[in-house]
Amino acid sequence: xxxxxxxxxxxxxxLGFLESGKTKFIQETMEDPRFSSGEKTLLLVTEEGExxxxxxxxxxxxxxxxxxxxxxxxxxxxxLSELQDKYGSERIVVEYNGTWMLEDFFxxxxxxxxxNQIMTFFDSTTFxxxxxxxxxxxxxxxxxxxLVVFNRFADGMDxxxxxxxxxxxxxxxxxxYEKENGEAEFDDIEDPLPFDVNAPVIQIEDKDYxxxxxxxxxxxxxxxxxxxxxxxLVATDKRLNPEDVVVGRHVMTCCExxxxxxxxxxxxxxxxxxxxxxxxxxxxKIQFQKHRIYKGKGPVLVAEKVIVCEKxxxxxxxxx
Numbered sequence: 405x406x407x408x409x410x411x412x413x414x415x416x417x418x419l420g421f422l423e424s425g426k427t428k429f430i431q432e433t434m435e436d437p438r439f440s441s442g443e444k445t446l447l448l449v450t451e452e453g454e455x456x457x458x459x460x461x462x463x464x465x466x467x468x469x470x471x472x473x474x475x476x477x478x479x480x481x482x483x484l485s486e487l488q489d490k491y492g493s494e495r496i497v498v499e500y501n502g503t504w505m506l507e508d509f510f511x512x513x514x515x516x517x518x519x520n521q522i523m524t525f526f527d528s529t530t531f532x533x534x535x536x537x538x539x540x541x542x543x544x545x546x547x548x549x550x551l552v553v554f555n556r557f558a559d560g561m562d563x564x565x566x567x568x569x570x571x572x573x574x575x576x577x578x579x580x581y582e583k584e585n586g587e588a589e590f591d592d593i594e595d596p597l598p599f600d601v602n603a604p605v606i607q608i609e610d611k612d613y614x615x616x617x618x619x620x621x622x623x624x625x626x627x628x629x630x631x632x633x634x635x636x637l638v639a640t641d642k643r644l645n646p647e648d649v650v651v652g653r654h655v656m657t658c659c660e661x662x663x664x665x666x667x668x669x670x671x672x673x674x675x676x677x678x679x680x681x682x683x684x685x686x687x688x689k690i691q692f693q694k695h696r697i698y699k700g701k702g703p704v705l706v707a708e709k710v711i712v713c714e715k716x717x718x719x720x721x722x723x724x
Contacts, residue, residue, distance in 0.1 A: 413488065413517045414495045417509075419545040420525035421502035421534060425555040425582075427455040429525065430499055440464035446493035448473060448484075450501040469493070476504055485514040495520075505544050524549040528557040528566070528581070535569050543657065546573040557581040557589075567593045572723035573657070576622065601626065605687065608634035613653045614721035617666045620690075624703055627690045631708070635716050638682040639667055643696070646675035650697060651686055651705060653721040663720070669697040670705040678712075685711045 418426045433439050434447070440463050447470045449457070462468050469491040473479050487493070496517065500509065524545045526534075531554065535542045546552060552570050563581060570579055579591035597619060598612045608616045613634060620627050636651035652667025670688060678684065688705035695704050 411516050413493065413514075414520035415498065415513070415517050416496070416520055417498045417500055417522045418525065419500050419502070419506070419522065419549065421527070421530075421541075422451065424502070424525040424527050425553065426499050426525050427457065429523075429553075430497065431455070431457060431461070434459075434462040434464075434468065434497075437463040440467070442467060443494040444492045445469070446471065446487060446491055446496050448487075448496060448498045450474075450476075450479070450499065450504065476501075476508060479508065479512050481512050481514050484512055484517075488514065502545065503541060505541075506548065507544075519548075522549045523551045523553065524577075525553045525555060528554040528561060532565060532569070540661070542569070543573050546570055546577065547657075549574070549577050551578045551580065553580045553582055555582050557583055559583075563591065564593065567591055567595070571595050575619070601630070604631065606630060606632040608632060610635060610716045610718040611721075614655045614657070614666075614723050617652070617655065617668075617721070618723075620668075620703060624692065627703070628692050629689065631687065631689050632705070633685070633687040635683060635685050635713060636667070637665070637719070638678050638680060638684055639665065640678060640680045647672040648696070649678055651684065653719070655721045657723065666721075668703055668705050669695040670707055672707050672710055676710060676712075683713050683715050685713045 418430055420426050430447075434445075434457075442464065445464070445468045447457070447468055449470060449472045452472065452474075457470060459465050459468060459470055469487075471487055488496075498509070500506070526542075531542075554566055566581070567579065570577065575595065580588050581591065582588045598615055599606055599608055601619075606616075613636075616632075616634070637653060639650040639652070641650075649670050649672060650667040651670045652665055654663050655666045656663045670686065672678070686705060686707050687709040688707040691704050691706050692701055693704050694701050
């Protein structure tokens with residue numbers, strides 16, 4: 405009797421470059437009886453590394469189908485749906501190619517597939533070099549992950565260098581350093597924000613806007629009702645009220661190709677005749693309320709004081 409495919413299919417993703425330890429970890433996970441409750445599992449492998457899967461050792465081998473996708477163009481919603489229908493898959497495990505962007509997989513996910521967990525693996529001996537030369541790929545594999553594992557972490561390696569790279573991309577994921585002998589250490593480096601969120605007025609320096617914007621979007625509740633002061637670039641729209649503008653900065657999260665304007669809705673004390681590309685120093689209270697910019701509710705700067713100013717020397721915000 406053919407099993408009924410669930411309306412929501414959990415997806416477990418394992419990311420990283422070749423020889424980063426993904427295959428070994430998935431093999432050990434699939435051998436663990438605690439990972440299986442008899443679900444039909446589709447194991448999608450999008451690259452072939454040095455290790456081959458020993459499916460016969462899987463704890464529930466009869467319920468696992470391994471499919472290799474070598475060509476990214478093959479990875480479509482239609483094809484993935486066909487695989488799920490063919491094998492009656494109730495959950496998906498993915499070993500993802502380190503040089504494919506995650507967006508390609510997200511765009512191909514069939515309806516009902518839900519990301520349940522993302523783990524990212526790196527070889528500590530090559531990570532810093534990869535990050536220096538292929539940062540768009542390391543950024544892509546860290547920004548949505550829940551856990552980063554640095555394999556082959558040797559005594560004497562500087563944890564701070566690895567920590568800074570990860571925290572420059574995400575403050576939410578856990579970091580683990582795993583040594584050759586299998587011993588693992590969780591990252592416990594304190595990572596305070598470069599500004600005081602408990603100050604009467606949170607002063608955001610030019611170099612810190614990227615950190616402020618990210619932390620605001622990730623931890624909005626902790627900012628509601630607080631007053632913030634920073635210099636920002638104005639954007640206007642004729643469809644808005646005269647006293648409504650957007651204030652923010654151009655932020656580079658990875659490389660020049662991904663620079664984008666990251667702004668917040670702002671309600672001015674009065675119509676100041678501001679134009680797009682004007683620079684202002686704004687002191688405002690952050691409220692969570694409806695605004696046309698968000699097509700619903702979002703963080704709104706209710707300005708208390710606004711001064712037109714010159715473009716700052718550090719006009720591009722980064723995480724470095």
